[in-house]
Amino acid sequence: MRQNTERRTALLDAAIEVLAREGSRGLTLRAVDKEAGVPTGTSSNYFAHRGDMLTQVMRRTRERLTPDPAALTARMEAPRTFALEVELMRDLVGRMRADRSSYLAMLELRLEATRRPELYEELSGFLRDEFHGLIAYHRDAGMPGDDLGVVLLYLAMAGLLIDDMTVPDILSEPYDADRLIQAMVPRVFGADSAQGNGSAAGAD
Template identity: 65%
Template sequence: MRQNPARRHALLDAAIEVLARDGSRGLTLRAIDKEAGVPTGTASNYFANRDELLVQVVRRTRERLAPDPDAVAATMDQPPSPALATELMRQLLARQRADRTSNLAMLELRLEATRRPELHAQLSDFLATEHREVVDFHLDAGLPGDRLGVALLYFGMLGLIVDDFTLPAILEPYDVDELIEQLVTRLLRQRT
């Protein structure tokens, strides 16, 4: 397998574009080559099989969607509070909106995982680890709420993001900033 990291990233980014646009059935090595603007057969030099490609696409989407550490550090330079948790959720939505393609590709990968046991195992492990890291970050930062409240916030934000990308008309009657503020306020109440 070829090891040119820049070419691999370009092919994975092309795969994300194809997956988001055409779905998993449209994701072929030839389609990736065409999207990346490389000679036919290039992608097959980088990915041994479809399962390997899909797992690498998962990792690449997560890289693309990860927050900038400097931006997080700047945001976290304030005392823990519901307002800070709300700001983090607003930034999360903004970051997801900035890379709509990666989010749509992840939705396609979730669906594909229902049919591919190897991808299901990899994606489940990857997203479960990510979920734990998000919850731990929140709690370790001293932000309001307990483990269950933070988990509910995670799942609530995921649902909001999915609707925002797939059926935004559902959200039209609502002020999304208010929805986020209420999610934080209601789910992260301090327990006594």
């Protein structure tokens, strides 16, 4: 397999666009070559087979959707309150909206994993590690709320994001995403609404 890192990344980015636009059935090596604007057969030099490409696409979507370390560090300089949790969830929605293709590609990969045992093993292991990493990060960062609250928030945000990314007209006034996040965080953690609005700056 070829080792040109920049070319591989360009091909994976092209695959994400194809997957988001055409679905898993439209994702072929030839389609990726066309999307990337490279000679036919180029992708076959970088991916052993379609399953290999799907696995690498999964990893690339997470790279693209991961928050910028510097931006996250700056955000985490704020007091550990529910107001900060609200801002982190807003940032999450902003990242997904900014790279909708990666989010939709990951949804397609989840569906494809239900039909491909080898992809399921890779995807479930990857997402499981990410899931437990989020819980540990929340705890280690000294954020308010317990582990169960983090899990409930994760699930609530997963549902919100699916609608926001696929049928955004549902989440409109008075139930827009921003307002839902503002109400969701304190309710999930069992706090009063004042903490979610940031008036209890010292809550922990």
